[in-house]
Amino acid sequence: MKIAVLDIETTGFNPYRDCILEIGIVELCLDTGNKKIIYNKTIKEEHYSESHKGAWIFSNSDLSHETILDSSPLNKNEIQEILDNYQVTAYNKKFDFSFLKARGLSINELPCPMLIATSICKLPKRNGYGYKWPKVPEAHYYLFKDETYVESHRGAEDAMDEASIVYELYKLGKFNI
Secondary structure: OEEEEEEEEEOOOOOOOOOEEEEEEEEEEOOOOOEEEEEEEEEOOOOOOHHHOOOHHHHOOOOOHHHHHOOEOOOHHHHHHHHHOOOEEOOOHHHHHHHHHHOOOOOOEOOOHHHHHHHHHOOEOOOOOOEOOOOHHHHHHHHHOOOOOOOOOOHHHHHHHHHHHHHHHHHOOOOOO
């Protein structure tokens, strides 16, 4: 069975005010663990402006304002065609999917791997009650014991890493379709 794992990069947290800058989508075969990038594009949305130039992503990845200025607009039909052909998840899917839904896209949603990983990683909240949602590097470390992992904050690269997490959760019997 093949599913899609999606990751977006944005200028901020508000799906209506902020812009999608990049979308990466990876096809993951749950039978074999094989992954392949099926979509990897930077995007310049209509409302992207100089006011977005100071976005966190530009100082925490190799994505640049100039790259976005040279990018094509969001092609909703192209994205929707992929979304129509897969069940889809994303690490912290509420965030990623809110941006896509705000642009009128529909998604055949699978469970959120971040929420599933919460009870597996069991990272205590600062207040001491319950567990916090693990960030991608935290889940990656817990599942793969890789102390050198650094999240790139680029759509397709992060989607590949998140697909690895999804596959491990699936093998553990925790990520259910």
